[in-house]
Amino acid sequence: xxxxxxxxxxxxxxxxxxxxxxxxxxxxxxxxxxxxxxxxxxxxxxxxxxxxxxxxxxxxxxxxxxxxxxxxxxxxxxxxxxxxxxxxxxxxxxxxxxxxxxxxxxxxxxxxxxxxxxxxxxxxxxxxxxxxxxxx
Numbered sequence: 001x002x003x004x005x006x007x008x009x010x011x012x013x014x015x016x017x018x019x020x021x022x023x024x025x026x027x028x029x030x031x032x033x034x035x036x037x038x039x040x041x042x043x044x045x046x047x048x049x050x051x052x053x054x055x056x057x058x059x060x061x062x063x064x065x066x067x068x069x070x071x072x073x074x075x076x077x078x079x080x081x082x083x084x085x086x087x088x089x090x091x092x093x094x095x096x097x098x099x100x101x102x103x104x105x106x107x108x109x110x111x112x113x114x115x116x117x118x119x120x121x122x123x124x125x126x127x128x129x130x131x132x133x134x135x136x
Contacts, residue, residue: 031112033058036087039106039119049094050121054106056088062108062115064089069102096123 037055044050054064066073066082066089073091075081082091088108093100105118 031059031110033062033108033110033113033115035108035115035117037117039104039117041120041122043122043124044096045124045126046096046098048096048123049092050096050100050123051093052091052104052106052119052121053085053087054089054091054108054117056106056108056115058108058110058113060110060112062088062110064106064108066091067105067107070105073104093121098123098125 034057035055036057037053039052039054042050042052052066054066056062056064064082064084073080073082079094080092082089089106091104091106101121101123103118104121105116107114107116
C-alpha cells in the first residue's frame with residue numbers, strides 16, 4: 001500500500017519599508033530655482049542691437065528657453081542669438097527691425113521648479129537718440 005505524503009507549504013510575506021524616499025528628499029533639500037531679477041523692458045531704434053537678460057540661479061542648474069509672443073525664439077546666424085551666462089542667459093538681437101517688437105519671455109526649469117520673467121522690446125522708426133551739440 002502506497003503511503004500518501006501530505007506536505008504543507010507555508011509562505012509568509014513581510015513588507016519591509018525602504019527609505020528610498022529619503023534619498024530623493026535629501027536631494028530635493030538642496031534643490032532651488034530663483035528668479036534673481038525681472039527682465040527689463042527695452043525701447044530702441046531700427047538697426048540697433050538689443051540685449052535681454054534672464055537672471056536666474058538654481059541647483060541643479062536650470063535649462064533656459066526663450067519665447068517671443070509665446071513662440072520659441074529661433075536663432076538666426078549673426079542676428080539673433082542666445083547663450084548661457086554666469087547669471088542665466090542672454091538673448092541678443094542685432095540689426096533690429098520693427099517686426100522684432102514683442103513680448104519676450106525666458107522660462108527656466110531645473111526639473112523641480114519653473115520660473116519665468118517677461119519683458120517688452122519696442123523697436124521704433126528713426127535714428128537712435130544722440131547727444132545734443134551743447135552736451136558732453
